[in-house]
Amino acid sequence: MIENKEKAVSVYAEANPNPESMKFVLSTVLLPEGVSVDYPDVEAAANSPFAQELFNFDYVSRVFIASNFVTVTKNTSDQWVQLIPELRLFIKSYVEAGGPLFLQDPLAEQTQAVTDATGELSGDDAVISHKVIDLLENYVRPAVEQDGGNITFKSYKDGVVTVNLQGSCSGCPSATITLKSGIENLLKRMVPEVTEVVAEGVTETW
Structure with a gap:
C-alpha cells in the first residue's frame, strides 16, 4: 500500500481547456514523474x-x-466556484492525514498496459510503435499534463495510431484540435509511416 507521509500540504485549483475539469495542484508528490x-x-x-x-x-x-x-471531472451544471472549496479541503485533509493513495504501485499497471499494447507486434510495426510511444512520452505528455490530462498509446496498425485520452483531455472541446493539428502532425513528421492519429472513445467527427 502506497501512503503519503507529508503533513503540511498546500493545494490550489487551476483551470484547464476542459470546462468540466479542474486541476488541483499539490505541494507534494503523489506519483513518480512520468x-x-x-x-x-x-x-x-x-x-x-x-x-x-x-x-x-x-x-x-x-x-x-x-x-x-489531481484532475477532477464533474457531471453537474454547478459552477466550479461552488465545488472547488469542498474538493480542495478534502484533498488537502486526506493527503495531510497520510491516507492511502494506492493499494499497489501504479507503475506496474502502466508498464503492463504498454506491454499489452505492443506485445503481439513484430518487425516494423513493433519498431514504429516504440518510436511513437517514445515521442508521446517525451514530447507530448509533459505539455498535456500542464492542462491536467494525458494521452497514451493504445495501438498501431496500417499507419493509424490509436491513443487514449485521459483526465481533462477526455471530453475536452479542444482535444480534437490538439490531436489533429498538434500530435498527428508531430508523429507524421517524426515517423513517416504514421498516416493518421485517432482517439478511442471520442465521438466527434473529424
Missing part, C-alpha cells in the same frame, strides 16, 4: 482508495492522478 493513472469511473479506481473517496462526491465523474496533481 507515471499517471486515469479512472473514468469508481469501478476502475479499485487500486486507489483516494480516488474512490473522491467518487463519493456525487458530482465527480472522472479522476486523473499524476505526479503532483
Whole structure:
C-alpha cells in the first residue's frame, strides 16, 4: 500500500481547456514523474482508495492522478466556484492525514498496459510503435499534463495510431484540435509511416 507521509500540504485549483475539469495542484508528490493513472469511473479506481473517496462526491465523474496533481471531472451544471472549496479541503485533509493513495504501485499497471499494447507486434510495426510511444512520452505528455490530462498509446496498425485520452483531455472541446493539428502532425513528421492519429472513445467527427 502506497501512503503519503507529508503533513503540511498546500493545494490550489487551476483551470484547464476542459470546462468540466479542474486541476488541483499539490505541494507534494503523489506519483513518480512520468507515471499517471486515469479512472473514468469508481469501478476502475479499485487500486486507489483516494480516488474512490473522491467518487463519493456525487458530482465527480472522472479522476486523473499524476505526479503532483489531481484532475477532477464533474457531471453537474454547478459552477466550479461552488465545488472547488469542498474538493480542495478534502484533498488537502486526506493527503495531510497520510491516507492511502494506492493499494499497489501504479507503475506496474502502466508498464503492463504498454506491454499489452505492443506485445503481439513484430518487425516494423513493433519498431514504429516504440518510436511513437517514445515521442508521446517525451514530447507530448509533459505539455498535456500542464492542462491536467494525458494521452497514451493504445495501438498501431496500417499507419493509424490509436491513443487514449485521459483526465481533462477526455471530453475536452479542444482535444480534437490538439490531436489533429498538434500530435498527428508531430508523429507524421517524426515517423513517416504514421498516416493518421485517432482517439478511442471520442465521438466527434473529424
